[in-house]
Amino acid sequence: MSTVTGPRSAQAVDVPAPIRRVREVAVFRNRFGTLFNDDVTAPSGAPGQYLRWQWNQEGVVVVPVGPAGYALVTSYRYPIGAASLEFPRGGTEGDEELAAAAARELREETGLVSETVRPAGIIHADTGILAAPIHVFVAEVDVSTAESARPEVMESVTEPVWVSPEDLPRWLSEGRITCGVTLAALTLVQARHAALADERSGTVSV
Template sequence: MSSSSNKLEEVTIATQPIFTGKVISLQVDTVQLPNGKTSTREIVKHPGAVAVLAIKDGRMLLVDQYRQAMGRTELEIPAGKLEAGEDPLDAAKRELEEETGYRPRSIRRLHSFYTSPGFADEIIHLYVTEDLEEGQYAPDEDEFLHNIEVTLDEAWDLIANGRISDAKTIMAVQAWQLYHLTGKFGYDNE
C-alpha cells in the first residue's frame, strides 16, 4: 500500500501566508504533482478541537449557539478549539465544564477525525462520558449558549428537521445509537 501512496504524494515547493486570525490561518501552497506539473492548494490551518458526547441520565447534553457562518443557531455537542500545547483530553474536560456546568468523573476518546481534509488540517478529537458531576458553568465571554438535554429519539428528530446538522454531533448521535444496539460506542472493546 505504501508504494501506491507514494505515487500520489504531492511535494510542497513554496508556502505563501495569506491571513492569520484568532482561530485560523490561511496559506497557499505551491505543490509538485505526481506527474511533475505544479498546482496550488489553499489550506486553512487550525489548532484542532475537541467535542464531547456527554450522556446524563440517558439524555445527551447539547448546546444551542448562534453560528455566524450559518446565519442561525445550531444544536451541537459541547466542543471547542485546542489552546496552544493543550492536551486534547484536558481540553475536552475544560470545554464540557465551561459549556454545560458538568465535569466528567471519567471520560474516554472515541475517535479523532479531520473535518474537511480537502482544504483544512482541522482535527476533532471526540470523547464520551456517562459519568458526570456538577461543575462550574463558565462559557467564554463571547459565547452565548443555551443548554438542553435530549433523548436518542429526540436527537434523531433534531437531525431530521435540520436543527442538528454539523458532522461532529451527527457522528456522536450515531455512536450513541450504536451503543444502544451493541453496547459499544464504535470500535471500542468496552
C-alpha cells in the same frame, strides 16, 4: 496506485496519487491559526495552489452523556448566520492535555461537570481545507453537579438541550442537527458503543 491493507480492512483499497507541496505560503495568521495558500503540483504534474487552514492548538469535541441521553448546546454560528445545535467543542490551551481540554470546554459551554472523560477516536471536520484532526471524547455527566456556563466573549450559547436515544433518529431526520462535527462525533461514539456491546454479547457485527 498504491494500496492500503490492515487487520480491519475487508479488502485492499486503492490510494490515489498525492498532490505534492512545492512551497508553503502563509497568507494570514491570528492567535487561532494560519491560513496557507500553498504552491502545489497535481498528480499530472500541473502546477497550482491549494488553500488550507492549520489550527494552532489541538481540536476537541465532547459528547456529554447522562440519564436523559445526549446533551447538546445551541450556539449562534456567525459564518452561517444562524443557531446550530452542537456538541461542545474547542481546542487545547497551552500544554493542556486533550481530555482536560474536553472537560473544560464542556464546563465552559454548558456548565456540566464531567465524571469521566474517555477518548472515542479522531475525525477530520473538512478534509478539503482543515489540516488538523479533532479528537472526540465521551463525558459522563451528573446534572446535579452542574454549574453556570462560562462561555467565551465571542460565544453565544443557550442552556444544554437533552435528546434521548429514542428521539435522536427523529431529530436527525427533521434536520435539527446539521453540524458536521457533531454528526461525525455522534456516529463514531454510537459505532464504538455498538462494537463494545457486540463484544460483550459474543456476537460479531456485519
